Amino acid sequence: MDPVRPRGTDPVGPPGTDPVRPPGVDAPPICEVPQFAPVHVRGGRYRLRRLTRHKRRAVAAGLAVTAAALVAAGPGDAGRARGHPTGAPPSTSAASPPSPYPSPLPSPRSSSSSLRGRGAVEMVAAPVRIADAATVRLLRPGDRVDVIAADGGSEGRVVAAGARVAEVPDFAATETGALVVLSVPRATAARLAGAGTTARLAVTLC
Known part of the structure; x- marks a missing residue:
């Protein structure tokens, strides 16, 4: 049987060879990570500007279409939409029922007097x-x-x-x-x- 070696000791190999290390101790020693300059992606700022420009163009086109629709509607439709009444009052002749009695005819005397007056x-x-x-x-x-x-x-x-x-x-x-x-x-x-x-x-x- 191989003699038991104390912990922390490496077996000594034949002269001219590296000592045999136990498993788990083959990792390199810890060293400091050097400082690197930040990496910038080319074209990122240009893409952001182009996206913002496209959004502005879309908003301007929407405002132009809305303004054209309001101009085509005219001031009369806008006034009615705000609740203002139109210039002509509503006609009440259609709502009133027709009278069952005929209107009296003017008398000849009143007709002749009206003609003389004219x-x-x-x-x-x-x-x-x-x-x-x-x-x-x-x-x-x-x-x-x-x-x-x-x-x-x-x-x-x-x-x-x-x-x-x-x-x-x-x-x-x-x-x-x-x-x-x-x-x-x-x-x-x-x-x-x-x-x-x-x-x-x-x-x-x-």
């Missing part, structure tokens, strides 16, 4: 006796005629110009002429009545 000419029906009964039979309601008074001279005078024929009575023809009803202003009717008492009246179609 400066319209008041028309009256004036019966006029025309000397030539055959000429009266040619007239029809709605025709326009000029009434001419002949006082016995060579030239007649126009008493009414452009008078509208309102009615042609069938039984009014006599030896002294025939009646025709004309729609003329009140002043013209007065002139026709005065001329019929002193002159013979004739008509010409307009």
Whole structure:
């Protein structure tokens, strides 16, 4: 048997050889780690700047699209969106139910008074006796005629110009002429009545 060696002793080999060490003591001795300069990755700062630039461009593009949408909407839509009422008030005619009773028609007296108040000419029906009964039979309601008074001279005078024929009575023809009803202003009717008492009246179609 091999003699027991005390701990911490190495066996001594033959001369000229390294002593045999026990297992676990072959590690090199501890030495100090030298100082190294920090390692910088090339392009890292450039990549960060490029990423930031892309983000800024995306934010600017989003703001531009939002501004274009607001301009296209117009100030009216923006005002309605904020709760401001529009310029025209809401119509209440559609909400109110229709009345079952018809609206009363204006009376003829009120209509004529309103026309006089507006400066319209008041028309009256004036019966006029025309000397030539055959000429009266040619007239029809709605025709326009000029009434001419002949006082016995060579030239007649126009008493009414452009008078509208309102009615042609069938039984009014006599030896002294025939009646025709004309729609003329009140002043013209007065002139026709005065001329019929002193002159013979004739008509010409307009």
